[in-house]
Amino acid sequence: MTLEALDDRELAARADQGDSDAFEALYRRHRDWVVSLAWRLSGNRDDALDVLQETFCHLFQRFPGFTLTSTMRAYLYPVVKHLCISAARKRRNVVPLNGAGVEPVAPETPSDWAPEFEKRIASLPEGHQEVLRLRFVLEMRLEEIAQALDLPLGTVKSRLHNALKSLESQAGEAES
Amino acid sequence: MTEHPNELDLELLRTGEADDEVRAHVESCASCRERLEAARSLATRLARPLEKVEVPRALDEKLAKQAREQGAVVRRKLHERRRPVTLKRVLPWAAAACLVLGLGVLLAVRTLRETAGVSAPEPVPSTPAIVAAGPNDVNSDGKVDVVDAYLVALAVDRERTSAAMDRNGDGRVDHADAERLVLAAVALGPNEEGRLR
Numbered sequence: 001m002t003l004e005a006l007d008d009r010e011l012a013a014r015a016d017q018g019d020s021d022a023f024e025a026l027y028r029r030h031r032d033w034v035v036s037l038a039w040r041l042s043g044n045r046d047d048a049l050d051v052l053q054e055t056f057c058h059l060f061q062r063f064p065g066f067t068l069t070s071t072m073r074a075y076l077y078p079v080v081k082h083l084c085i086s087a088a089r090k091r092r093n094v095v096p097l098n099g100a101g102v103e104p105v106a107p108e109t110p111s112d113w114a115p116e117f118e119k120r121i122a123s124l125p126e127g128h129q130e131v132l133r134l135r136f137v138l139e140m141r142l143e144e145i146a147q148a149l150d151l152p153l154g155t156v157k158s159r160l161h162n163a164l165k166s167l168e169s170q171a172g173e174a175e176s
Numbered sequence: 177m178t179e180h181p182n183e184l185d186l187e188l189l190r191t192g193e194a195d196d197e198v199r200a201h202v203e204s205c206a207s208c209r210e211r212l213e214a215a216r217s218l219a220t221r222l223a224r225p226l227e228k229v230e231v232p233r234a235l236d237e238k239l240a241k242q243a244r245e246q247g248a249v250v251r252r253k254l255h256e257r258r259r260p261v262t263l264k265r266v267l268p269w270a271a272a273a274c275l276v277l278g279l280g281v282l283l284a285v286r287t288l289r290e291t292a293g294v295s296a297p298e299p300v301p302s303t304p305a306i307v308a309a310g311p312n313d314v315n316s317d318g319k320v321d322v323v324d325a326y327l328v329a330l331a332v333d334r335e336r337t338s339a340a341m342d343r344n345g346d347g348r349v350d351h352a353d354a355e356r357l358v359l360a361a362v363a364l365g366p367n368e369e370g371r372l373r
Contacts, residue, residue, distance in 0.1 A: 018254055020247025027243040031236070036226035048229060056239060060246040064254055110227070117222055136223035141193060161184035167218070168183060 008072040016064050023063075027056055030072055034080055037138070040110055041084040047091065051083040058083075070147035074140065077148040112137045120170045128163040131156055180208055186215045264351050268333065271326035271358070278322070312343060312360050325357035 003011065003025040011029075014022035031052065038051035058079055059066075068075060112133050113121050121129055134145045142160070146153045181189070181198045188194040189202060189212060202208040231239075259265075314324040329351060331337045337349035343356045 015247070016250070018247050018249075018251030020244040023243040023246045024240055027240055031231060031239070032228065033226070035229045035231055039229045040226055045229065049231065049235060052231065053235075053239060056243065060243065063246065064250045110224070112223060114221055114224060133223075135187075136219055137226065141191065142188070157184055160187065161182065164183040164187060164218075167222075 009068045012066060012068040012072070016066055018064070023060065026059075026072065030076060033073060034076060037077070037080050038084055040112065040137075041081060042087055043110060044087070044091070047084065047087040051080060051087060054083050055079050071144050073138070074144040074147040077134070077138070077140075078150070117167070120167055123170075124163055124166060128159050128166075131159040132163050135160060180205065180211075183215070186212050187219075190215050190219060263355075264333075267329045267351055267354060268326065271322050271329060271354075274322045275326065311340065312357055314341065314357070320357065321361045322358060325354045325361060328357055329354040 003014075003021055006014070006022075006025075008026070008029075011022045011026050015026060034055050035048050035052045038048035038055070039045060042048055042051065055076060059076070111118055121132060124132070130149065131145060134140045134148060140148065142153060142156055145151075145160075146156045149156070181194075181201060185194055185198045186202075186208070189198055202212055310320070312320040312324060314327045317323070328337075328341050328343070328349070331341060332350055332354065339349075341349045341353055343353040343360075346352070
């Protein structure tokens with residue numbers, strides 16, 4: 001059986017025994033998703049590449065002794081998110097040498113949403129927005145979202161339900 | 177299911193996560209089929225998928241190499257964990273623990289005596305554990321104890337032995353010599369044996 005046929009849990013279990021091919025397969029399988037997510041969250045390509053390196057460094061240091069209980073993406077999402085926040089903080093503290101005293105320009109973070117939905121979603125609580133992002137941008141299942149956000153499944157269901165209801169009612173108001 | 181499914185049920189049905197009851201209802205209900213189509217349309221229009229970001233080739237190769245090397249790191253860590261506990265590994269730690277314990281007891285006894293106003297008794301002569309200086313007294317402190325054994329064990333580990341450390345006379349200096357010193361340090365002499373009887 002080739003490594004491509006194995007799911008993340010099986011790959012992680014092999015990596016936990018020191019299988020170099022499994023480590024490389026994990027990296028190649030999730031590389032594009034991690035760097036794209038980091039770019040979306042940070043809005044900065046250099047930061048995204050740094051976060052890519054740090055994310056896999058963080059993951060690999062957990063071996064041996066690492067057991068994947070959900071999907072790898074659910075495990076990696078909070079890691080990428082926190083590293084992006086940390087990178088943004090570092091960037092804010094950097095003052096360019098040729099512009100002492102000048103505020104560094106904040107990178108323009110790409111939006112998760114189509115323009116017609118941006119305002120409607122911005123009016124939702126941050127927790128609801130994040131559940132929508134994980135569901136519709138990252139296409140995660142409910143259990144994955146619960147794991148990624150470290151929330152009870154019931155809370156995720158409730159937030160998704162309320163967010164969808166709110167979007168639907170706003171759409172109804174816009175039509176009428 | 178007699179009631180119409182809510183927004184969450186329809187969203188779960190869209191991704192195949194809904195239960196059979198919801199599926200059966202929607203299949204038999206025209207208005208819910210319309211709502212499901214609306215949910216599918218919303219999901220399609222709602223979000224911008226992640227953009228593909230190219231990882232520079234040099235960085236990609238470096239990270240793939242690091243990933244492969246991690247396999248060797250894990251194998252080494254696992255090997256370390258599975259190594260059997262040998263006397264060679266344990267002896268220096270055991271000697272160090274004995275030393276610390278001995279010093280602790282000594283300190284406690286002295287403190288208690290000072291508190292009680294009792295002066296220390298005269299040392300008992302010719303105690304084997306405190307035998308007069310001789311070839312076993314590696315650190316030349318006038319007594320043979322676990323410190324001497326520890327020093328021999330340490331010298332063996334660091335490969336800094338001397339011929340004088342060959343305490344069992346087998347022509348080489350190894351942990352057997354350290355063990356012999358441990359036995360010499362804890363052996364009872366004639367006075368102690370008499371007192372124990």
